Amino acid sequence: TIAACLHSHRDECSRYTSDGTVDIYRQPALKRSTGNWRACVFILGAEFSECLCFFAVSKNLVTYLTTVLHESNVDAARNVSTWVGTCFITPVLGAFLADSFWGRYSTIAI
Template structure:
């Protein structure tokens, strides 16, 4: 009788471990505390909406700066058109290639979760602070 009870307990434990395994994510994902997350609490649109909003605001900032950068360099810093165009091309190249360096540093050393939120916060605050100043300054250049 004891053998039957022991076998039943082993089967019950194995089924419980198997069910727990099905509830966890096993694609090398970890939560912010380094634990394997539950399937029910990951995915869907929770993180995706945050990333979409950040990417949208980044694109708006990039093209907002790019459209008025030559005017700023020629009118405010008094560069000639050739030098201003060269500077804009350098700026575009650097802003295009920097995510490769940043992605390597984040993946290799810093970690996704400990980097995305602080860098997004700094990015948002810098845009929020500099946008009114840039707008007033650019309007003064056009007049």
């Protein structure tokens, strides 16, 4: 634990991260098995998939709303603007929940 690390030898403490991060089991995170490029692949993959889906849907949404759902151009534009605004404001809510309640690992998993 951190308390044991504080009282032990300096070399012993250098095994753990110094910023207070914990692993998935809420134990102090080891430097050798935390972060680096291993996690980067998953984060980049998730971000790429998110951007691809967002732009694929937004590209065709007005056409879908006007032709399939028979909305007027004004209603379709308003609905698309609402959808885009929602897409851009929900990360702020997610950031609040992640920082306040979930933590790093749960946020990435969700």
